[in-house]
Every structure is written in structure tokens, then in C-alpha cells.
Amino acid sequence: MPRRPHPLQHTISAIAAGRYPEVDGGWTRVPRWRQGVDAVLAVTGRAYLALPSPPDGPSDADLDALGCNGFGGAHDPRVALAIAGTDGRCGVLDMLMAATASGAEQRLVRRDDLASHPRVRSAADVRDEVTSWGYHDKASGDVASIGRGVAGLTEIGIEAEHPGGGSRLAADVLATLPAGELVLAAVSPGNARSVLSLLRAGFRPIGSVQLITHPAGADAP
Template sequence: MTPTPDRTHRSLATLLVDAADGRFPEPDGTWIRVAPWRPGVEAVVAFTGFAVLAVDGPVPGPVDGFGGAHDPRLIAALAGPDGWIDSLDAVLVARGTGGPPVLVGRPDLVGHPRAAFARAVRDDVRVLGRPTGDEIAVLGRGIAGLTELSMEVPPAVRGGTGRAMVRDALASVTAGDVVVAACAPGNAASLRTLLAAGFVPVGSSQLFRRASASQ
């Protein structure tokens, strides 16, 4: 199935912002192609019955919006035999709450694996946390150029701490701005934390990098 011409003007960011307001693409199995939001990082993003391929190179067929966009054979073909493929993630959205920031910059945590991964796939990364402790929240320009949040809480302090960290991170984002979070479905602890903090699921995503972009 070829991309639907009359939808190619709709950016992925617009689709995600619309989804945050409960407005979703028509679930008719179609897909569109858009430009990647970050050089070297490409993605397949799916909604119910509709898919978006943010890709630079050729798209091997067939592709469809009824789950076919996440066919492992497609993502493997897009990335190539030596490319990098991230996990298939659920995409959730919330909105910034603004107000006095609760979290502070934590330059001592910039080497944390969560922060290192964010720098590899996002721009304008900020590493935040409480004045003390190892809890970390990372904000940056991620999926579709929107603000993306990731976080991690040490196992010893779990039990509500993660939920509070997510809510405090949202206070570091301008009120009303859409914030996205990508979470592997099998990561039940993080998924439940995001849901409890007010995020809602709207789709799925899988990032990849072609071998040529990794060199």
C-alpha cells in the first residue's frame, strides 16, 4: 500500500498533539511518510489503524497501518543488516503543568545510562533530579520534535517515588505543552508509573538508525 497523498501535509507532531486531545487519524489502514525529525534517527510510529514512517531512504513494501508498519521484517529491511534498532515502545502523552520548578539540574548525573541514551536520539537534553539522590528525569526534544520525558528511580526507593518524579518533571515544562514518553510494554513498572502520573497511551514507536548514520 502506498502512502496516502492527501495526508502527507500532516506532520507527526500535529498528529501527536491531536491525539493528546483525543483526535486520532482515520483507522483505515493507510500510512504516510514524513521527514525524520533528527538527522540519522528514523522511526516507524503507529496509531490505531494508521502509521507514519519518518524515514530518509526507500521504503520496501508492503506497508499498511493495520500493524504491518511494525512488522519486524520491515524495520529490519529499513535499518539494514548493520543498522541499530531500538525496542518497540508504547507512546504516551501528557501536558506540561508549568509553575515553579521542583527539580533541579543535575550535571553529576549526565553520565547516567538514561541520559546517555537520550543524548544519542534527542536534542537539547536536560538532566534533572532532586538536589540529592539518584532519581533522574531527562527532558529533551525527541519524538516528532516534541518534548520527550524519560526517567529512572533506583529500586530501593520505588513505591510512589517514580510517580512523583514524573509529575515534578512535568512542572519543568511550559503549561499546556505536549510531552511524550516512550515505554517498552514489558516494562510494567515504568508503564504503570506513567499512567498513574497522568500519561495516556496514543500509539507506538520504534526508532532505528541505518549503518551509514552510525558511522
């Protein structure tokens, strides 16, 4: 049976096309897109929190009391800690970027030998259906992961062997995926080299995202 699209897929697709939600400073609770992974997604003047309802997650009133809002408050560290509870792990705050796949040419190939690469293993911890990709030449240290990440949308991760190679690798991932497909990437804002590489490959900033992970079977704060 096909998986139902996550409610944020339409929102993210619209934002990627330049159509932002109303800038009212509000926030909305939405379902998780992956078991054990909560998320805070912020865009211009609006925020979305993917987490379970009480008692498995903090109440709206508790989050409001901590200053959660769409004007930056959703990323207040106190909000992340409230979502994490006693067992959760707060991930880093990332810039969320989006691009459209070109489907131009299959430059990358499936590389199952790269499945144990730290970049791929890290992706598999928070995304579904993660696959590892690289170039035909196994002497190359470039690696990419493709999976279902934020809101169940296609999300990639890359690691280029040489400085300056990220743009080519990111563009080659976009060329590998079906033309017109929306593709996401999350990158630390402080990693300027990676941000510039993604920009050169056609990605553009659409918001910010922070993941909070819980051990299996221990979702409640």
C-alpha cells in the first residue's frame, strides 16, 4: 500500500517554488515523518513542529510558554530540550536547501560498497530508503547518499574528496535523479564551503531544520 504523503510535502514544495505561507509568527504541530525522529522546521514567519501529541510529546501550552513561534522562537534551545526530554538527542541546526533534479545524465552509479561510509550511515540514522552513490572509478573518494528525509521528500547528502568538488558532486546527484523531482539538502550554516557548493549546483535556501532523535522504543520525553 503506498505511503500517504506527509502534510508538509505540499508546503515545502510551494516554498521551493517561491510561495511562502502567511507570515504570522505562528507555529503548527504536524505528525512525524519517521518513527523516533522529531523535527522543528522554520521558514519565513512560520514554523512547523513534527512531534507526537501529549503525553508522548510536550503540549502546545508548554511550548508556547517557552517562546515557541514562527519568528525564530521555534529554534529556542529550550524548545529543543523540551522535545528531547530525558532520552532525546538534539541534532544541529541546519539550513534547509532545495533544488530541482535535472535528470540530465547518469553520472553516478549505485555503490553498495559505500554503505558503511560515515556520511551514509549518518543519513540512514534519520532518513528512510537510503542508498549510497559514487563514481565508476572506485579510487574516487566522493560519496553521496539519497534517501527519504524531511517530510518524506528526497534528501541528499554529499562528501567531496577534494575542496571545491562539492558543486560537481551535487550537480551530478541532481543529474542522476528524475527530471523535475524536488530535492532537499540540509547543511550547517557555518559550513560556508558546502553552502556555496550547493548554491553553485542550483540549490537555494528555503528554511531551517533541526532533528531531535529518540532511541527505539523510548519516544516519550
